[in-house]
Amino acid sequence: MEAQKSLKVECLTEDEAINLFKKKVGETTLNSHSDIPQLAEIAAKECQGLPLAIVTIGRAMADKKTPQEWERAIQMLKTYPSKFSGMGAHVFPVLKFSYDNLPNDTIKTCFLYLAIFPEDHEIWDEDLIFLWIGEGFLDGFVSIDEALNHGHHIIEHLKTVCLFENAEFDRVKMHDVIRDMALWLASEYRGNKNIILVEEVDTMEVHQVSKAKEAQRIYLSTSSLEELTIPPSFPNLLTLIVRSRGLGTFPSGFFHFTPVIKVLDLSNARITKLPTGIGKLVTLQYLNLLNTDLRELSPELATLKRLRYLLLEGSLEIIFKEVISHLSLLRVFSIRVKYMLSKRNYISSSTEEEVNYSRKADKAIYLHEDNKALLEELEGLEHINWVSLPIVGTLSFQKLLNSQKLQNAMRRLHLWNLEGISILQLPRINHLHSLAIYRCGELQDIKVNLENERGKRGFVADYIPNSIFYNLRSVHVNQLPKLLDLTWLIYIPSLEHLSVYHCESMEEVIGDASRVPENLGIFSRLESMNFYHLPNLRSISRRALPFPSLKTISVMECPNLRKLPLDSNSARNGLKRIRGESEWWQGLQWKDETIQLTFTPYFKEW
Template sequence: MGSVFSISLSCDTIISRCWDCVAGQVIYACHLQENLADLNAALDELKERRNDVLRKIVIDTKQKLRTLDEVRGWLSRAETMIHEVDELLIDGPEEIKNLCLGACCSKNYKSTLNFSKRVAKSLRDVKDLKGKGAFEVVATEAPAAPVVPRPSDSAVGLESTFNKVWSAFERKHVGIIGLYGVGGVGKTRLLTEINNKIGVSSGGFDVVIWVVVSKGFYIGKVQDDIAKRIGLFNGNWSDKAPEEKAIDIYGVLREKKFVLLLDDIWERVDLSKVGIPVPNQENDSQLIFTTRSKEVCGQMRAHEKIQVQCLPEEEAWELFEEHVGKDVFDSHPNIRGLAQEVAKECGGLPLALITIGRAMACKNTPEEWKYTIEVLKKSANFVFPNMGEEVYPLLKFSYDSLPNDMVRSCLLYCSLFPEDFEIAKKSLIDLWIGEGFLAEHDTVSQARNQGHYIIGSLLHACLLEDVDDWYIKMHDVIRDMSLWIACSCEAEKWKFFVQAGYHLTQMPEGGRWKGMQRMSLMKNKIENLTEAPNCPDLQTLFLDNNGQLKVIHNDFFQFMCGLKVLSLRGSLGITELPVGIAKLVSLEYLDLSSTNIRELPIELKALRKLKCLNLSCIFLRITIPRGLISSFLKLRILRMISSYPFDVAAEESNECLLEELQCLNHLNALTLSITSAFALDRYLNAERLHNYTEEIGLQMWKDSKQLNILSLANIESLNSLVVGQCESLEEVKMEWAVEGRMIKAQSHIQTSVIATQHCFQSLHIVFIYTCSKLRDITWLVLAPNLRDVSVAGCNEMEEIISEVKLSQVAGLVGTLTPFVSLKYLNLEELPKLKGIYRNALPFPCIKKIDVRHCPKLRRLPLNSNSAKTNTISIAGNEKWWKELQWEDESTRNAFLPCFIAT
């Protein structure tokens, strides 16, 4: 009996377990519909997370950061999972049809059970993967080379000082070297030569770190710059306190043999607070810094203090002669002797020699040189505090020599920006237009041409410096001189108040606003603007890049009735404008770009003089009341690129905006983003807007697989085109409309002439990003004047210009050679890219090719005749570079010095 009872218990257990198993399987089927719906929603969330990550990558790419391997791996897994789940969901409706008995049974039980399990597992996996994609940081600085070579101007006259510094540098007991001297004497040039010499010497240093300190520095900026060079600037670095950062920096540098180069110190830098081990004979590391004060050398406990002195007469003449040019001396026999007198008046100051030398480079008569000598002799008698006896008067000579007050105003205006700030030429010219500096023109294009002419004049006069094609900056000595003029020398005329980059947390006291005409509080940490300063004379107010600024009190603008220019660019904490902004009845320029403003108040209608409105890069959707834009009857410039003022589905709103834009009779420059094929059609029908559209963004498309690029061909003013986050876009076609019919390029013999003469002649910049299904962008051959092309995050991109597609549109492109004007080519995160163009290209203008994470790109369209007329750099991963295939060994050798490891 005992045996029987034992068997009975075993059977019950077996039956119970079988029932649990069956019930568990039934649960899968019962929840199938619910799980499918949840899976759909989870997949959408995963796609959104992927798009957010890709958008961050695109932004970081612009800043030349390297995407983290963890992020690239997550994106790869996300793409695979999205593809697999999309495939799985296709079978969902069929499996649902098989369900019966209240969705708890199936006509094909085994199939439904397996499918239900896959759905349940995929739901868990998608949620898990989405959670792992919440990256605070997606990119970091590329591993630093020991030394980063820096561009160097002529070092004429600095040879003896350089040798003295290098000799001290090679002595092991000298750990800290201080270079001091007056502004403009060549300290930075000397430090640059030291940096570059270390790069080619055999000193065995692990890392050379260059940091520009500048006046009013704060410890966090120095720590951040060091962290970027030694690989610490990632993760939660920005959230750490200075004390924590110092510990991290010290932990890395104490294990390294380093050289720290600090440029432009104005006060003691406490090395321990930064986290820098004191350089000495034991750790074999060194510190070299530049300063304008010998006292600072003592405060920094420099083992060697070396004065960088003005040049002796012979070397000063050599430098001056170099910048004036031989042709001027040959133009009249008396000029050389007069020029030597001018060089003497410069007192051997290199900056003055260069600045005045370039200013005199077109003076071909003795009378002009005699006048110059007279002016310099008068100016040299003045003494100005803290800047030596001759610096500002000498530099002011170049300022006084500018052609008119308008150009001088434009120069002084640049001193409103922070020290070492890179100023966008386009934004600067917009500001000049808003200020009324530029002469009245019928079109913004004409005004902009004048602006570029003025920038060119200031560059040639050595009063501004070129950064690249789009940015300029001001030498700190020239900026000091400009502020001296604007704040002291001619205070009654200019009345500048500049505390840009001072890390203020509160606005200046109300009394300091009184009588001021232009105020710059850029790049601070001001949290709120509550006091209403009494400043009826104020014309310009810069509040850019105050990231902590959240509150602007309703009465803040109450006593600024004369304000013409207001800029809040980059102040991300701002989400709304006070209705009190309606008090600014004289406002002509308003920049709200790169803020988080959610809605424009209808009270802005009071700004009837507004000429320029910048709403670019407001990524959160911004509400613009109907009738607001059309109320700005004097509006000339409207920028809305990468901003989305209306919901994509709100077709009526889009049409309303286009109608309002067409009502603006003075509108002359427009940039905007178009978020659907439907909206593009509406825009194309608004032909009046085509005359002044400068930049178009085709972004966030979800309703079209194709784009006919020739629909944009007649927009003659189109300068820049952005195509991004168009997940459905598979093909960019080239079809010409003739009498209402679409004619394929190869079938219409005349289209070649039409395209060659009229297509995209003004298009200079193209940026393609996150178009995951796009395979090529062959249409670029129709843009003969392209200067900058960037392609990023396009997973299916196989070719930039497809040979097959090119043959299909032979009748359209004719004999066009691509990229004859191209200067910059940037290719990033293109995993399937195999080619750029079928043949080698001449690239007569190319400056840089930057390739990142394009593992299948094995050949560049270069041969030994490419880029012969200019210097080119090719940036990329070392492994990729080593695996590149070249036409022949001579081509490889020709481009070997051009490579920059990233």
């Protein structure tokens, strides 16, 4: 309609929802029993602020005058919302209009897939997209990067049409009523109950769930994996997602009953050992072991000849030799390393004392030590094109420098313990998304090679779009006691997240950038910057920067940082929070009082 401005109609607040719901129920019904007003509030909350659902359900409850009727109705809303009066006839068909107008079947399939997770579940964007890739929804793309980019496009489109919702920190979720509609679409409306089956079964007595035998996709949740009962045969099961809130081992023999499983997601299952029999899953293509407590990757994995995507947790310490080299179809190999800022800095890595429990020096690769052998196995894989892992030690780093194939595949690079290196010349890694440099005691300076194919050098505006680090979005440096500055970051045009911890010698983050034009936009895409235990830090930047994308600043144990590179035009678009110690904030120096008053409302004490 060529409107000049579009406004998103938000869901009602809880009070607004309750008031509208009670209005549709009517005073006569509300006054028919003293328990009903409280039950009405419970029912209203089930609508999650969606006006269409509030009106429909409120009208349906108008003739129910006893608490027992209300309690039965609320239970139906919680368990079988599609069967509640008016939902299938009035609410879902209206919501279905948005679904029907999605551009293609791929987006429709990706939308329905999120309904496999329980109500209010939030999932990282990238984790969801990798599941879509593992399921084969995005198989039309040659590279993983193209598939990931398209996945992000799908998520943004689904948010635009209000079928997905934003959650914090690059996560996404589905409104409860939208999820109910998705399950209705996937089963009752289409007359096919096998597309998606969600079974959040805390008792895990799967054999009691009669529908499970026919399910294609199942989500299971339990408080303890030891309680899991061995199920009957699942001849149609393609996808199994398991979550556990307690530590444990997977029951022996479970996978004898899943002959055609393609996707196995045990992330957040808190397992300490790989399930016995996992090597029997000859059809498996996607295996997610993120956020587990695995220390050792079993040799049994070498039999998974069709495996294409392997996602591992940074707590992993041992991979047996020639396991990875046997996975001939592997495309994605990722070890996710977590870095968190807290009063005690934490990194997901192991101490020497923790890994001596199982040394088999001739048969295993120890990830906390030199892991050159792992890089050699990855290099030998024909189809590998997306790699994320820690590279430990100078020999391993040299292996990366000598392998163009590994550099082309590297997406997240974590450099640890580069002994004897005082000047780090970063290699040309065009597709690198994330860089972490950790525990390099001699490192003083980091450099980038600014020479492009035509032999030009220097920092000029028209060079940046072709930068060798154009895709680099996150930089984390930690425990580099001799590092002097990070001035090389001015050459990273797409940087979004910067964290600098335990760099005791650093006095400036950005040093002399006088030759960089002021209109070029240093840190123009930076969203967050974190500085922790930098006792000599005096400056982030010598001049104030506009920071058009900045959302958060976190500062801890930086007593000499007395100025922030902010002026009245800085961070005007989206700043949400500045965190630090109260004493540090009170001691900051500002160019004028107006700037101080501008940023004071954003300060939150640690």
